[in-house]
Amino acid sequence: MAKRDKNFRELGDCVILYADEYMNDIEAERLEELCDVFLKRGIRKLIIDFSQTGLINSIGISILVGIMDKLKEGEGVLLFSGLKKVNHDIFNMLGLTKFVPVCKTEEEALKRIGARAFKTTVQ
Amino acid sequence: MKDETVFSVCPESEFFGREADIEHILERAAEAGGGPCGMYLVGRGWVGKTEVLRRVYHRLFFSQTRVVPVYYQFRQFLNEEDFAEDYLKTVIKQYIAFLGRAPRIAREEVSIKGLKGLIEGSNMDGLMGLISRHTECRASSDPLALLRNALSAPRFISAHFRLPVFLLLDDFDLVEGVSLHEGGRGILREYMDELLEGTPFLISGRTGKILKGGAKAAGIEVIPLNGLKEDEALSMAVRMCGRYGMEFDTEVLTLMVRLTGGAPVYIKNIIRAAAGGKRRMASVKELVELYTGEVVCGTTSRLLLSAVPINSIKELKVAYLCANSAKGLSVEELQERLGFDWEDIKAAVENLGRIGLIEEGYGFARWAGDRVVKDFVNYIYETGVKGRTGEEAKTDLTLKRLKEGFDIQGGKVRGNLKGEVFLLLNTFNGQMIPKALFKNRAAPAVEEAEDEIRLPYIAGCFDAEKGEGAEGLAIFAAQGFQSARYDDKNRVTWVVGVRDAMVPVSASDVEDFIRRANIVVERFGVTMVARWMVSREGFTREALSRMGLEGVWATDMERFAILRDAVLSGRGGEASASLGAPLKEFEISLPMKTRAELVAATAAGEISSEMGFDEDSISEIKSSVIEACINAFEHSKTRFGNVNIRFVVGEDGLAVYVENAGRVFDRIGFPQGHVSQTPALNGRRRGWGMEMMRGLMDVVRLEKVKGGTRLAMVKRLRKHGGRSDGEKR
Structure with a gap:
């Protein structure tokens, strides 16, 4: 059974984190904390969805890079989805897209990450 | 059948610029079924008149049934008999071809005997009378009757079969070459009289002379056809x-x-x-x-x-x-x-x-x-x-045309050089440029590296003498400031002479420039002056020597090209932030509080939307403003001051100035390159703000101002949508 919170959605062995409208230090730190929690639970497949995010600042990006590092260390999988054009351009410009695959939609990201949706419940 | 043609025409891919004329002619031809219609397509040789007539013919042949197109191209004839026979055969066979939807018939060469066979085969016995009369006139050597029989054929056919003929007569001027008697006058008058009896027609020719005194009165529409634009x-x-x-x-x-x-x-x-x-x-x-x-x-x-x-x-x-x-x-x-x-x-x-x-x-x-x-x-x-x-x-002939070709090519470049210098002066904005590009002297610069000079911040540039001297030397005066401090102490005037001729600047040209530059200097009462000459063909040894003594800078075309590239690409400095005269200005003062930058972003979004930027550009501006604000917050000396943001709306784009009371941004370093290459600081990799802004905006520049740092950004407005002109990616 899938569980959907305001800020994240669990789908079996995968979790989707939803970034806020403005990805600044506060929002990025919130994502980082969530990420820590799920990593501790053993979830290694993570999608960060930016479909609601209009603005991203460089502090937010620096924290995002921290999340990337953690996932890498924990041998997890990270995907970004729903990036608006300007944000995709920024990620591209700063080289993030070289390390993290970007999908157009959350559904596409789920397919790509191979989530075992609706089979496992993690609470 | 539509894929077939009757006459050869050029491929579609090579046919340009005549569609409107053809459509107009077809419209008139469609009206021809209801009454007289006369058009004269006039233009000099090889502009494509024949192509137009043949394409009109094909459209009429294959795409409608109201009029019967008949195309005839005049040639040089020895006598009227040959012409009359050729014309009669053409009219009859094309009529039969149209009614039988058989282009092949129109293409075939046919004798009078063969034509009789065609008529019999197509049950058009009414046409046989024309052939009989032609044969009789020829036998009795009556050229006038022969001619009139041929010329009246379209009218006769139209009346007999109640389906009008639309005549397309190509190279009609040559009709004057057809005469009834050797050395006699041409048959133009007879022809025009016949046409004006009511047969609709389109004729083409090189001169309006053939219609003199008659075209307007007869209601003939003259359609001029010139070379392609x-x-x-x-x-x-x-x-x-x-x-x-x-x-x-x-x-x-x-x-x-x-x-x-x-x-x-x-x-x-x-x-x-x-x-x-x-x-x-x-x-x-x-x-x-x-x-x-x-x-x-x-x-x-x-x-x-x-x-x-x-x-x-x-x-x-x-x-x-x-x-x-x-x-x-x-x-x-x-x-x-x-x-x-x-x-x-x-x-x-x-x-x-x-x-x-x-x-x-x-x-x-x-x-x-x-x-x-x-x-x-x-x-x-x-x-x-x-x-x-x-x-x-x-x-x-080759030499003549080569000279002309080079003159035209050179003229284009010559025409551009003054304009290029003028434009370049307007883009001077404190860039650091290699000294070698300005031969002869060191700059009167306040900041000067060993091998570089800082260009001034030019506020305005104008033609100092409204035109040029007899020697082709244009003089511009550019006024600005030697540094970003806009005060009288820093005011500087550049007097620039542009020699756009095929000969190098001589010593006497230099004397002339100095004299005229002095007049400019006196007229404007300036104190700090830079004199600079740009010459397409360079300078003579004597001229350079004189310039060296006088401290006049010299730049030839090669160096000018390098200078232009260096200035415009922003190498060694920043690209221009000039957007023409400001139309509107907005100012915001932000407290250094969390999310205060969103106020600036919202304002930037409103202003840029009002200016007509597209959605992508608006997002780019907003993201850059956010970034500029948080950088200003971060690098401010105090946590209690404000960050001032000024939006300057120009005709060509938006300039945003973000100013704080802080340290100099560029001294604390802005790493280049990708995130993976950036060292971590306090557990977080930082320092991509400038990189981001540079990627999103057309111009990003740091300026030292009294008591702090100002960041200037420009986004150029592209009139027809898409990305801004200064697109970097």
Whole structure:
């Protein structure tokens, strides 16, 4: 059974984190904390969805890079989805897209990450 | 059947710029079913009249049933009998072809006997009367009756079968060459009388003379057809070159368009010749070789030999003199210069007039052919009259056209140099530039590296003397500030002389520049002055020596090109933030509080949306403003001050200035490169703010201001959507 919170959605062995409208230090730190929690639970497949995010600042990006590092260390999988054009351009410009695959939609990201949706419940 | 053609036409990919004329003619032709209709397509040779007529014919043949198209192209006939028979056969066979939807019949050569068979086979016995009358008139040697029978054929057919004929008469001027008696007047009057009886028609010719005094009264619409417009002709040429996979230079193709007056036939012949010879059109030399080859011995030359028949040496001499006379020559002048009888001159002028090379008016014979025909006439005159070899005459023509080509090409560059210098001065904005680009002296700069100078911040530039001196030296005065501190102490004036000629600047030119620069300096009462000369052909040794003594900077074309690239690419400094005169300004003062930057982003979004930026650009501006604000917050000396943001709306874009009371941004470092290469600081990799802004905006520049740092950003407005002009990615 899938569980959907305001800020994240669990789908079996995968979790989707939803970034806020403005990805600044506060929002990025919130994502980082969530990420820590799920990593501790053993979830290694993570999608960060930016479909609601209009603005991203460089502090937010620096924290995002921290999340990337953690996932890498924990041998997890990270995907970004729903990036608006300007944000995709920024990620591209700063080289993030070289390390993290970007999908157009959350559904596409789920397919790509191979989530075992609706089979496992993690609470 | 639509894929078939009756007459040869050029491929669709090579047909340009006549669609509107064709549509108009077709509209009028459609009306022709309801009454008389007359049109005269007039234009000099090789502009595509035949192509238009044939395409109209095909459209009428294949796409409608209300009128029967009949196309006839006049040729040089020996006598009226041949003409009458040819014309009659054409009208009848094309009529039968149309009704039988059989293009093949229209294409076939047919004898009178064969025509009778065709008529019998198609059950159109009503046409047999025309053939019988023709045979009788021919047998009784009655040329006038023969002619009238032929000319009346379209009207007779229309009335008999109640389906109107629409006549398309090509090269109608030649009708004057058909006469009833040897040496007698042409049949134009008979022809026009017949046409005006009510047969709808479209005729084409080179001169309006044939309709003199009658066109308007008879309600004939005159449709002028000129060479293709330059852009249309260029577009055609580019597509053709592309189709042949030929290497070309657009400027060279433009030159070809000008040499040929935009006449599609000439252009196509040149390109085909290049393609056939596996040659390029990438330089003036290559073009001119192809051009002269065409005029002298190519397809164009063969076309002209048949279409511009010059019957005698006398005609050739008259044509040559008229072709090379700007104002035209009177018969008396021609008589005097050639020593011919008055009658010979008159006959030559008349014949040359018939083939469209000369126009007579007010006692003068003026050249009416195009320049390609003129080159052709000159060539055959040089070889046929002067006795020069073909190779000599060709070389002479090549040299003339080469000179012209280089002059046109050079003229374009010359025209640009002053403009380029003027524009470049306006983009001076504190960039650091290698000293070597300004020969002779060190800059009066406040900041100066060992091998670099800082350009001034130019506020305005103008033509100091409104024009140029007799020696072709234009003088600009550019006023600005030597540093970003906009105070009187930093005011500087650059007096710039631009020599845009094919000779180098001499010592006397330098003297002249210094004298005129001094006048400018006195007039404006400036204290800090830089004098700079830019010359297309460089400077003589004496001039450089004099400039060295006087401290006048010197830049030749090579250095100017490097300077321009360096300034415009922002190398060694930043690109210009100039957006023309500001139209509106907005200012916001933000407290250094969390999410305060969103207020600035919202304002930026509103302003840029109002200015007409597209959604992507608005997002880019907002993200950059956010970034600029948080950088200003971060690097401020105090946590309690404000960050000031000024939005300047210009005609060409938006400038945003973000200012704080803080340390100098660029001294704390902005790493370049990707995130993975950036060292972590306090567990977080930072320092991509500048990189982000530079990627999103067209200009990003840090400026030192009193008590702090100002960050200036510019986003240029692109009028037709898409990305801004200064797109970096």
